[in-house]
Amino acid sequence: MSTIDEATLNTNYLTATKGWKSWAFTLDHKRIGLMYLVFVLAAFLAGGIFALLVRTELMSHGPTIVSGPTYNKLFTLHGAIMVFLFIIPSIPASLGNFILPIQLGAKDVAFPKLNLLSFYVYLCGATLTLLSIAHGSVDTGWTFYTPYSLQDPEAATKVLYMTCGVFVLGFSSILTGLNFLVSIHKLRAPGLTWTRLPLFIWGMYATSIMQVLATPVLAITLLMLVFERVFGLGIFDPKLGGDPILFQHFFWFYSHPAVYIMIVPGMAVVSELFATFSRRVIFGYFAVAMSSLGLALLGFIVWAHHMFTSGMSEFANMLFSALTFLVAIPSGVKVFNWTATLYKGSISFAPPMLYALAFLFLFTIGGLTGLFLGTLNTDIHLHDTYFVVAHFHYVMMGGTVIGFIGGLLYWWPKMTGKMYHFGGATVGAWLTFIGFNVTFLTQFVLGSRGMPRRYYDYLPEFESLHRVSTIGSYILASGLFTTAAVLIHSLAKGRAAGRNPWGSVALEWKTQTPPVFQNFEQTPIITKGPYDYHLASDEELVEDLYAPSAAE
Amino acid sequence: MSSPADATAHDAHEHPSYVQHHFDTASQQYDTAKLGMWVFIATEILMFGGLFVAYALMKAREPNVFIAGHHYLNKEMGALNTVVLLFSSLTAALAVRSSQLGKRNETSAWLVTTILCACVFLVVKYFEYSHKIEEGLLPGRYFGHPFFDMSAAPAFHEALPSQANMFFGLYFIMTGLHGLHVVIGMGILSWVLLRNIRGEFSAEYFTAVDLGALYWHLVDLVWIYLFPLLYLIG
DSSP states (O other): OTTSOHHHHTSBTTTSSOSHHHHHTOOOHHHHHHHHHHHHHHHHHHHHHHHHHHHHHTTSSSOOSSOHHHHHHHHHHHHHIIIIIIIHHIIIIIIIHHHHHHHHTOSSOSOHHHHHHHHHHHHHHHHHHHHHHHTTOOOSTTTTOTTHHHHOGGGHHHHHHHHHHHHHHHHHHHHHHHHHHHHHHHOOOTTOOGGGSOHHHHHHHHHHHHHHHHHHHHHHHHHHHHHHHHHOOSSSOGGGTOOHHHHHHHHHHHHHHHHHHHHHHHHHHHHHHHHHHHTSOOTTHHHHHHHHHHHHHHHTSOGGGGOTTTTOOHHHHHHHHHHHHHTHHHHHHHHHHHHHHHTTOOOOOOHHHHHHHHHHHHHHHHHHHHHHHHSHHHHHHHTTBHHHHHHHHHHIIIIIIHHHHHHHHHHHHHHHSEEOOHHHHHHHHHHHHHHHHHHHHHHHHHHHTTOBTTOSOOOGGGHHHHHHHHHHHHHHHHHHHHHHHHHHHHHHHOEEBOSOTTOOOSGGGSSOSSOBTTBOSSOOOOOSOTTOGGGOOGGGGOOOOBOTTSOO | OOOGGGTTOOOGGGSOTTSOTTOSSHHHHHHHHHHHHHHHHHHHHHHHHHHHHHHHHHHHHOHHHHHHHHTTSOHHHHHHHHHHHHHHHHHHHHHHHHHHTTOHHHHHHHHHHHHHHHHHHHHHHHHHHHHHHHHTOOSGGGTTOGGGOTTOOOGGGGGSOTTHHHHHHHHHHHHHHHHHHHHHHHHHHHHHHHHHHTTOOOSSOOHHHHHHHHHHHHHHHHHHHHHHHHHSOO
16 A cells, blocks of 8 residues: 555545556455445346246246256255345445445555455355356255255255355455454544444444354354265264254354344445435434344344244243344334434435335334244244245345445445436336335235245145236336446446535545545544534535536 | 544554554554454354354263263373463463564564474374374264275274264364364464564564464464363263
């Protein structure tokens, strides 16, 4: 870094240095964030295509486009790619990498080299995971439950490829979490106290804690699974005296916190959106911040609610059910406070805000249906049905993915320097919202009527609802493609965006658009909270949607 | 935490060369690196924690298997390695101390001692492992078959309970993963030694020595739990 002169440090990060090496070996968190964004979106596209194939197969009763074994591979790939390659890195590694240091008023993350390493580790893990397709593709579901994942001798190579891939991806996730955790502790600009931190940072903080503490357990679990496969260790395989339930405990000890690694960043993004587009301080700021930490804590003590039908003791079932209900408290705090933020706010319906409102609606449904599943006796009925599928899609997609797209549209002008077409983005948002509900509301009904998940065929009486759900998925896809087209169009034809298009008082909008190489020409000194609209001067609140040099 | 006093000092070029551009002060850089290492150590402990949980559950379920199996581990060699690692932790700490005092040659001497201890540990481990392999005390389906010859099984394995292979599987995973950490630790300490010889450290800047030693203490700590759990459960 010391070789870069002052003038370069204060020019637009996109053009400050040139050539492919300046990207491939960059230590700039903004460029790493953009590179992550490209690959994360590619994974989203791949996972989405698998989802559409799954839905198309389910459109009609009986075999439609693929065979049963192929269907099993398709839903496994959909799940594994969406979870490990898209959702987990989505908000932290792409948007977070870009925005978090700027919101801290820092020049970079704490360990820029680790940050670049994390990106390349991600690429290695992704390659290994996808190599499993070349070896015939895994059909275990993304959970790799034993003994099924150990049984088929022909499946050995592909299961090994995918578990090794996920193992490597875990390291990438740990490195990002470690970097953020330390950056938040040590790199805050002068005056940026803990109670002046944006809620996006609080969310990233909670996420990082979970990434750092839960992912190593997944690593060792997968390592043991690999050893079980290669050596026949006898820990997980019942034929050798092992315990398959132990694998489930290990797996969910990571994967339940992983659910919150996925949803908390979505909450973090929409907290920013609600403040900016209501022009109000977030109601109950401190409670919202603490509820993120509360979710991080609870995430570690509710894992066995995925296993109520696995044959645990009655006592364990009751304990984990009771603990699970506690999750409703921090979630409720957030939903209540976001709603209260809207009250008497000066609300604008810019495209990012549409996603924030969609999040509020969809996450509430996803959260409340979670209570049905946390209750022991209803879970026995609903376990492994489409009700569960609908529930976690409302949280993962309706929550995290919607939050991710909202955040992408919110920070897009800052990241790329281009403003997109509002009309197109609005159409995309509505299509996504309508398509999503058509797809997944029907699945609640299907599930409660007894349609089991992961089946490639079904009884004739489920056909009409399945068909509605499939048509919904096409509407959903059209919404997402519309949004993608709007964003790509903005890169080519969009007008240059202004410094602060949304009239926000948050720190990231105070620097240039796009930001300079070292983020701020001078280290900012923070004197106010991130949402203090009531203390802001009139000129701070001006929405300069477009850069002044644009044709006006 | 960056204090407001650091605020004015944003021009990186006035700093000593070892302070990276994105830090305001040397102490901020040091604190950041140290916190980073502590967080990394937390991830390591969680990872080994998974193995310890598997060990605890399996031992609670099959105590006889573990007790029968542990008689085949060499307590003397295990004890020797424990002493070697404990001593190496001391020398690592002394390396940090002499680095803080700016005594470059002394730091190098302590680092070399630490790395030599690690070598001794690995040599002892090599003898232990080759013994196990010769006797066919191997993980899982390779159990009872010396040199992986699946047709010949020495008679004394029949005296062991049927799940003894699981005990040796855990033994190899736990000590193997630990051994891998020893090797990585040697790499880190050698790199620190090289930088020390090049004269990159001083009484003001000794971060890498400190962090390398911190990592080495973790390697030591894990072994302190592994030794009694595997060798001394009779």
